[in-house]
Amino acid sequence: MTVAQLLDRAKAQQVMIATAESCTGGMVAAALTDIPGSSAVVERGFVTYTNTAKQQMLGVLAETLDTHGAVSEEVAREMALGALRNSGAQLAVSVTGIAGPGGSEYKPEGRVCFGLAVSGEPTVTETVEFGALGRDNVRRAARDHALDLLSQGLSYDA
Known part of the structure; x- marks a missing residue:
């Protein structure tokens, strides 16, 4: 599904x-808002690069960050739910990962965790190991995967 098709489907489903x-x-919000007319369905985007921003803007718990780290499905879940809670949206995607360069043995470059929150449905999380593709490529791959997740989220209401 193209981004334009995703937006059309969201609009049709209100x-x-x-x-x-x-x-x-x-980058996910930018990909959505690159399409004319996207304001009909894109409610808002939160860029929460620091742990403090995740806590202040999305309500991610300090305990979750301390226990699991920012790059975790637990944090991705809280980010997605916080985006729903702090907006007028019914569908939210979250992205948190290590684009590189760098990483560690436990959290390698290219590991990205995603959350998908749909009003009235269980929140889904997943981790994708994109590998050490380089910062730009990891970020693009993560953006594209998040857009795919949004498309899947619209399938709940289809």
Whole structure:
């Protein structure tokens, strides 16, 4: 599904979208808003690059960050739910990961965690290991995966 098709489907279903992004720095929201007419369905985007921003803007718990780290499905879940809670959206995607360069043995470069929150549905999380593709490529791959997740989220209401 193209981004334009995703937006058309959201509009037909009267679903507003929010994004909560860390390593992509707003690339998901930018991809959505590059399409004319996107304001009909894109409610807002949160760029929460720091842990403090995740806590202040999305309500991610300090305990979750301390226990699991920012790059975790637990944080991705709280980010997605926080985006729903702090917006007028019914569909939210979150992205948190290590774009590189760098990483560690436990959290390698290219690991990205995603959350998908749909009003009235269980929140879904997943981790994708994109590998050490380089910062730009990891960020683009994460953006594209998040857009795919939004498309899947619209399937709940289809």
